[in-house]
Amino acid sequence: MPQTNPESTTKIAIVTGGSRGIGRETVLRLAARGVRSILTYKSNRAEADAVVALTREAGAPATALELDVGASHTFDAFVENVQAALKALGAERFDYLVNNAGTSSAASFTQGTEAELDTQFAVHFKGVFLLSQKLLPLIHDGGRIVNVSSGLARFAFPNRAIYGPMKAAVEALTRYMALELGPRRIAVNVVAPGAIATDFSGGMVRDNPAVNKAVADHTALGRAGVPQDVGPVIAALLSDDFGWVNAQRIEVAGGIHI
Numbered sequence: 001m002p003q004t005n006p007e008s009t010t011k012i013a014i015v016t017g018g019s020r021g022i023g024r025e026t027v028l029r030l031a032a033r034g035v036r037s038i039l040t041y042k043s044n045r046a047e048a049d050a051v052v053a054l055t056r057e058a059g060a061p062a063t064a065l066e067l068d069v070g071a072s073h074t075f076d077a078f079v080e081n082v083q084a085a086l087k088a089l090g091a092e093r094f095d096y097l098v099n100n101a102g103t104s105s106a107a108s109f110t111q112g113t114e115a116e117l118d119t120q121f122a123v124h125f126k127g128v129f130l131l132s133q134k135l136l137p138l139i140h141d142g143g144r145i146v147n148v149s150s151g152l153a154r155f156a157f158p159n160r161a162i163y164g165p166m167k168a169a170v171e172a173l174t175r176y177m178a179l180e181l182g183p184r185r186i187a188v189n190v191v192a193p194g195a196i197a198t199d200f201s202g203g204m205v206r207d208n209p210a211v212n213k214a215v216a217d218h219t220a221l222g223r224a225g226v227p228q229d230v231g232p233v234i235a236a237l238l239s240d241d242f243g244w245v246n247a248q249r250i251e252v253a254g255g256i257h258i
Helices: 021-032 045-058 072-088 114-138 163-184 200-207 209-217 227-237
Strands: 012-015 036-041 063-066 094-099 139-148 187-193 249-252
Touching (some): 012 021, 021 036, 021 045, 021 094, 036 045, 036 072, 045 063, 063 072, 072 114, 094 114, 114 139, 114 163, 139 163, 139 227, 187 227
Parallel strands (some): 012 036, 012 094, 036 063, 187 249
């Protein structure tokens, strides 16, 4: 890992879904910059602990907290846990929020059910909206928020008729958040990954050679993405180097479906 930047050792980030995939890579890239993280996981504590161990090696130890972003009734208790974690770090507030946690959906428009629609709404829009809202009293003025969307908010793909529009809603929400949080100098941007080779969606892009090739064939740079393509972008967006970037959608997709 790159050397820790000592000027960043007081910065703290909250990264939802930080135990795997893009979230994991974001936490590790932040640790390399000297930023400590409170990462969340839904059920696999062992994965979260493995990330915490790696951040400890980088000199910016993380804390792992359990959270289901689709269960908004648990958010008040989560905020209390965040306050306790911050206190353990010798802080009262945090600096950065990354709304990354999500779940896949393979529903088409003709076959999509109300139950699937409700589940995706709870995770991808309602969760981002309400969790960010509840954490606002704890984020420093001048802080930064990155929401994670998807290339599927820009282009259509079969069997993504619920997932893609939910991510498009997150992109619209990002602009409204940026507008309303402007007086507190909190910048809000959205990163839209393309098809990334992780265990997301059952590892479809990572583990299915035909899908991986199809993605590569439709991507200008000739391959599917990996978490290491996206995590550094999110970490960079949180830094002072991008302090004047606000309310922007940044697609990190290698030029897919240009």
